[in-house]
Amino acid sequence: MGIDIDVARCTGCKLCQIVCAIANFGENNPKKAGIRIVSRLFTEARYDIVVCDQCGECIDACPSDAISMASGVVTIDPELCTNCGVCIGACPNGALFTHAEVDHPIKCILCGECERLCPRGILGPLAASDQREVAD
Amino acid sequence: MYGYAGKILRVDLSAGKISHEPLTEELVDNYIGGRGFGAYYVYNEVPPGADPCGPDNRLVIASGPFAGVFLPSGAKTSISAKSPATGLYGDSNVGGHLAGELKYAGIDAIIVEGRTPVPSYLFIDDDRVEIRSATHLWGKGAIKTEEVLKEELGDEFQIATIGPAGENRVVFACINHDFGRQAGRCGMGAVMGSKNLKAIAVRGTQGVPVADMDGLKSVATVMFRELMQDPGLKIWQDLGLAQVTTWANSIAALPTRNFRENFYEDVNGLSGELMKETIVVGDKACFACPMATGKLCKASFRGKTVLVEGPEYETTALIGSNCALRSIEEVAFANYVCDELGLDTISAGNVVAFVMECFEKGIITKEDTGGIEAKFGSLDAFCDLAHLIARREGIGNILADGVAGASKAWGEESSRIAIHVKGLEWSGYESRGAPSMMLAYMTCDIGAHHNRAWSVTHDIAVGRDIIKGKAAKVVEFQHVRPLFDCFGVCRLQWVELGLPLEHYAKLYPVVTGMDDSWEDLLVKSERIWNLTRAFAVREREDFGRADDWPPARFYEEPVPDGPLAGFRITEDDLNTLLDEYYEARGWDENGRPKAETLIRLGLENVASELYKMGRIS
Incomplete structure (x- = not known):
């Protein structure tokens, strides 16, 4: 269970992307975010929100055992990750992102920063705490 | 330099030459960014008398220090050139996602000069910059062109395009971006089309460094919270x-x-x-x-x-x-x-x-x-x-x-009802019953546009028949509002939701690391205002008061109906507005900046050039 999203109300402002990059990398750089807003304007008059739903399919795919789940959150251990990219291909949502300056894929870790400032309040609430305990 | 990418991209389309120039501290300190950069390059690089649709014109696409940064709506790109509509300095800004993307690609501004022999588009992917063929796009609509390029290059590219109007140099052709956002005014699309440049596509992956990240987070979070809690x-x-x-x-x-x-x-x-x-x-x-x-x-x-x-x-x-x-x-x-x-x-x-x-x-x-x-x-x-x-x-x-x-072709009777100033058509506020707004349109540097001073609410507040004393308010607006176009940030959050200017004054040092006060920034804005005026004075020997005059309809015809039926503004009123305005600006009675005014604003070279030409005293 990842971020609960009401995609139809996304306005494509991408504030979530820059908030994410600042929270996780301390940089004004939306290309280092674990979330992507993709325009479908020309055909469907809407945006897609691409973000990890913490399904965990990447865990088994990782040849270096660098990916694990705790409290319902899937994380990548940068120490173990070889940046081979297998998990990116395995992700059913296309929600693992790369950046030339970062030596591992970037993904949502449910830190909650984006939902705090989403102007439409459409990112959130985060997965309920009982579900996190179940995942433990 | 914080808040900036640090580089200017220069593209000479005639020579097929692409180069990067360092962004200088002098430019940043004097002109901030956005419209300021546009004014600087257009004044200094477009030779007097140049054909706006000729290769000598420059198309300056400039971001600013707030663009692409964590703060409300750092989304504005200013596009400047000598305008084919007015023959004077022109600029227009566009929102969307282009301004930040330029900085993520490592550039603060693009200067386009010359003309490609074949229809082309400019491809920018971080440091990789190419002039690519656009023969498959020429003739296509502006929105369709963006759609095709998004399909070819990917959604992460931010794209600016022109339509057939730009290709055919219609003097009010716009530049389109992000599906439905436009740099609409002053015919910037015609300048782009005259260079055979159909589109600009840009993608970047680099961050924008700021001087004080904690300070930025603190100011920006307050701004976002105030906006989101505003009942309006x-x-x-x-x-x-x-x-x-x-x-x-x-x-x-x-x-x-x-x-x-x-x-x-x-x-x-x-x-x-x-x-x-x-x-x-x-x-x-x-x-x-x-x-x-x-x-x-x-x-x-x-x-x-x-x-x-x-x-x-x-x-x-x-x-x-x-x-x-x-x-x-x-x-x-x-x-x-x-x-x-x-x-x-x-x-x-x-x-x-x-x-x-x-x-x-x-x-x-x-x-x-x-x-x-x-x-x-x-x-x-x-x-x-x-x-x-x-x-x-x-x-x-x-x-x-x-x-x-068109009114030149159709004669005097049509001139009375051709609604423009300096050749730019009038935007959305009929101002016979709003003298300060009328003055704002008359004196806006790009022609009859409301963006520099939107003062109709001032007229309502102090009296719609009041003439005297209104020029000062117009001058004040003409310095504050264009600052937003220099910063690369939208002004609606201030204008419409009342976000205090103090927030923007606090943002400037945390983003750039410079210690300018708000008053310092207003002086820079005044410098830019005088530079665009100087462009007009240098451009035309006969430029002056007549260029600040509205169409005859507005002083010959009283308002015919509605709440203000019978209301009128006279030629005497208009002259009073202009006299007070020129006085407040330190310009002569013909609307030309006095040498002392230019010198006070640090424009000694400009004063000297215009003085030698006999254009100012």
Whole structure:
């Protein structure tokens, strides 16, 4: 269970992307975010929100055992990750992102920063705490 | 240098040469960014007398220090050049996501010069910059071109395009971006088209360094919180700028039938509420903006259904009431036609309304229009004329030079009702009953546009018949508002939701690391204002007071009906406004900056150049 999203109300402002990059990398750089807003304007008059739903399919795919789940959150251990990219291909949502300056894929870790400032309040609430305990 | 990428990208299309130049501290310190960079490069690099559609003109696409940074709506790109509409300095800004992307690609501004021998587009992927063939795009609509390039390159590329109007150098051709955002004014699309440049596509992966990240987070978070807790936010999210239409009508400022009237009896058919009920299918925002004033609409006409962003207020005013269309869906369809052809909706609405009034008055006939029944209220006529204009066919070839150009062809009677200043068509506030707003239009450096000083609310507050003392307010606005265009940030959050200017004053040092006070920044804005004026004075020996004069309609005809029926402004009033304005600016009685004024603003070289030419004393 990842971020609960009401995609139809996304306005494509991408504030979530820059908030994410600042929270996780301390940089004004939306290309280092674990979330992507993709325009479908020309055909469907809407945006897609691409973000990890913490399904965990990447865990088994990782040849270096660098990916694990705790409290319902899937994380990548940068120490173990070889940046081979297998998990990116395995992700059913296309929600693992790369950046030339970062030596591992970037993904949502449910830190909650984006939902705090989403102007439409459409990112959130985060997965309920009982579900996190179940995942433990 | 914090808040900046640190580089200027120069593209010489004639030589096929691409180079990067360091962004200098001197440029940043004197001109901030955005419009300031545009003014600097246009003044210093476009030779006097240059053809706006010739290779010597420069197209400057500039971001600013706030663009792409974590703060509300750092989304604005300024595009500057010598304008084909006015022959003077021109600029126009566009929201969306281009401004930040330029900085993520490592550049603060692009300077385009020369002309490519074949239709081309500029491809920028971080440090990889190429001039690529656009022969497969030439002739295509502006929106279609963006769609095709997004398919070819990917959604992460931010793209600016022109339509057929830009290719054919229509003097009010716009530059399109992010599906439905435009740098609409001053014919920047024609300058781009004259360079055979169909599009610019840019993607970057680099961060924007700031001087004090903790300070930025603290100021920006307060700004976002204040915006999101503002009870007024919801109506902006719901209706966007379309909510302005009925208000402008209620205060008798809504351009109606070529500005003959300022009150539209059928305004309910154009209201934001009706728009939301009948045609809006989604909301759309620029970068990091909680207001999301962009409204995605579906509109049908002549058996065709289209998706369009808009109409916002200006489009509704100039195409809606000014051409006397009766439904917001008709306006939305006309908006789509303009966007795809690459026509500025403000000028296009003016031009078509001008044709309609000339047709009504018998100044022109069906023989001139090529058979088009150009009557007020006809969307058919609007669409047919727009296509002719974009292709410069038939009557369209005359209208492609704007109302100023067309009125030269059609004679004195038409000049009285050609609604422009300096060659730029008037935007959405009829101002006979708003003297400071009238002065704002008369003195705006790019021509009759409201963005530099939107002071109609000041007229309402202090008295609509008051003349004296209003010039100072216009000057004040003309320094504050353009600062936003220098920063690369939208001003709606301040203007409409009252976000205090103090926040922006606090942002500047945490982003840039420079210790300028707000007053220091206002002086820079005044410097830029005088530089664009100096461009005009250098450009034309006869430039002066007459160029700051409104069309005769506004002082010859009292308001015919509506809440302000009978209200009038006289030539004496207009002269009083201008006298006070020139005095407040330190300009002479002919509207030319005095040498001492230029020197006070650090423009010694400019003062010396104009003095030697005998243009100032």
